[in-house]
Amino acid sequence: MATKNTIILAAGKGTRMKSKLYKVLHRLCGKTMVDHVLTEVEKANIDNVVTIVGHGAEAVEENLGDRTKYAVQEEQLGTGHAVLQAEDLLGNLEGTTMVVSGDTPLFTAHTFDNLFAYHQNKKAAVTILTSQTDNPTGYGRIVRNDLGIVERIVEQKDATPEEQAITEINTGVYAFDNKSLFAALHEISNDNAQGEYYLTDVIEILKKQGKTIAAFKMDNFYESMGVNDRVALSKATKIMQQRINESHMKDGISFVDPDSTYIDVDVKIGADTVIEPGVQLKGQTVIGEGCYLGAHSEIVDSTLHDNVKVTSSMIENSEMMTGSDIGPNSHLRPDSLIGEGVHLGNFVEVKKSTIGAGTKVGHLTYVGNAKLGKNINVGCGVVFVNYDGAKKHETVVGDDSFIGSNSNLIAPLNVADHSFIAAGSTINKDVEKYDMAIARERQTNKPGYYKKLPYQKD
Template sequence: MMAKYAIILAAGQGTRMKSKLYKVLHPVCGKAMVDHVLTQIEKNEMDKIVTVVGHGADKVKEALLNRTEYVLQAEQLGTGHAVLQAEELLKDCQGMTLIACGDTPLLTAKTFAELFEYHKSKGAVATVLTAHTPEPFGYGRIVRNELGIVEKIVEQKDATKEEAAITEINTGVYCFDNQELFHALHQIKNDNAQGEYYLTDVMEVFKKEGKIVAAYQMKKFEESMGVNDRVALANATKVMQQRINEKHMKNGVTLVDPDSTYIDVDVKIGSDTVIEGGVVLKGHTVIGNDCVIGAHSQIVDSVLEDDVTVTASVIEKAVMHAHSNIGPYSHLRPQADIGQGVHIGNFVEVKKAQIGQNTKVGHLTYVGDATLGKEINVGCGTVFVNYDGINKHHTTVGDYSFVGSGSNIIGPVNIGDHAYVAAGSTITDDVQAHDMAIARGRQVNKKGYYDKYPVAQAAKALEEDNQ
């Protein structure tokens, strides 16, 4: 089997993005553009991958880690110069070398595989990946002779009027015989409108030497889309989103309104789950079978097991076990662990807390830094008071306990199994199992006080007017 190598060009800053973030690191559906390219290349079982970095080199390395080797293009002198930086790592290798740009996030492993196979079948030293578009402005044009053989690739700024009218364009992806590539790179010049060393000029070197240059036309132009500004970034994101949504629907997920459903590329969803409109699923979220994710919910880096219902809520870095439900308008913050059959009602916030099986936290409640057992009822307006201004403190509530509405549970405190906290209590001490804690002031009624209150006079006048 012929060895396969790849060079990813990721050295450009991307000034047209007008961003502090380097171009190839801009995310598309939850993953940096250059990461998309690397991920698809990796699926072709490569022998070596080299990424050419320049601007933001450390940030690119931080994003891609040790999945690739790196070379530095310290000075931006064109694509040919960029590829030449990888010579030390690849010059002695025999095989095929794929070259792709780090700002083309829509390219697929299948297209790369087809390019490799076409290149081998033609016995070519170079094969260009091309596509047809009715709007070729800005792309290099593929110039063929009367027999359809590739003669050269002409950049937009160097094209004649006739060449500019050609609709077959260079996608910026190539497959080369590795050693022939580096041989030709040492022969190209920078006498062009940009004053740069164009990688495309190696094609003329090969032609002069009588070597075969081939071109493989990809089926969908949109897959070749390069991202140079925010408009193109939005367009690429839209195409990727459609691709992701279609994959999930084909796998048995119902998307009520795909056009308004935003799912990152690494999200996993089980069959017979229903996703309503306006939902955002981000990061490495995993959703099980038979779930319902209600409109306008957002779930980030979280795990939802089977038969979970989320209604208009936000979940981040949390776990919801099977048959639990939440919302509307509730928030699970990091390290929230919601047990089987748990009910989290409306306007509830849970942070760094474990809630046991079948416990109910109905509404208007904050649970932070706490462990709640099973079959507990937490009344409306309860606050687990976990922060003293310096440190966070933990609270434990035992199984089958009852916490009345409007209670303040001030940690650190332990409430035993089958304990009862009376409504309106402020709990600062432990409550033993089967005990009831009441911590509130005694009620005092002031006889006839209303009549002395100024508002009473206005109310009396209004009452008389209405008679």
């Protein structure tokens, strides 16, 4: 039975990145480079995926998990040697094996599907994925004969001046007849400028055997961009951001300035949402329909239901229900649940708390480790005092209560339904239903005191 297989090359350290982090683990738009590659490979309905690891093997395996099998390249002896490490896992299979690099995060499943289809249609031993560019520096060149048939691939460092002028480049992606690939890998040598075993040498071996060599030229050169340094990473990130934003716009989302809006690849957004400049949506964030995300808001791994308004605020690992709003300049810290129609005004911080439907927290307030019921009014400057220096404690406030401005609620504390906290109070005892709690010094006026002051004016 013919199989579709893929080998992902992810063994290189990537010294040009000048980083302690292994190259394929650098991130763009919410995922590592190698994760982007694997995700698109998975969409192409591949039967077997093998990732070649070397430097940082444990970190790569932790990142990708059991979505792929692994083979280890102990010594970095070139791409041909790397592919050969998958022989024990794939060598006896009938079918087609695609080889792709883990540092090419812009390839799409659509391109992979087209490559497999073209390869099978041509009944080729190998099909090279190529592209055209005005600046081929750094890429292997596709050398064709007068009839346009591929003769060989020559690497940049081994190319003559005439070959370096060729603008059709090797993207580093191939579809091979699987058994022909592994047979030919045993015949390549390292007689070249780098002393490495090049996968590209397999092409010439298969050609000498009289087998069909095909080349499929894809339309979008930018998909083939390899990332070898921070400059290339920034360029690839920009391209992917544009791709992501355009996809959302086609789905009915409005961007005031898409060039300054940053959305990770797994974010989901409902139709008729409006996104202003500087917004960042990260991780597994889900945005409902008809939302408004104001300028410079940052939302991470959070869920916003329909018709939520966020004004210049930050939301982390939290959830806002339908019709709620926040900001400007407020912060939802992790594990916060904001109910329907809740209003959180400016300079409000909420942490690990639940706020019931219709409750209003206007401004300059901290809500930590609390459960607030429905239709509560929380005045300005209220602090839910949740930390005693050693442990965090919880405050519970019932429905339809009123918390006056500048109050301190010292946990652990229970404030019952329909209760009233007078402004300026420090509350450390439970409050019963319908009660008013007031805890402040009685006001004392001193007649004529002003005239005793040394700086007094008549």
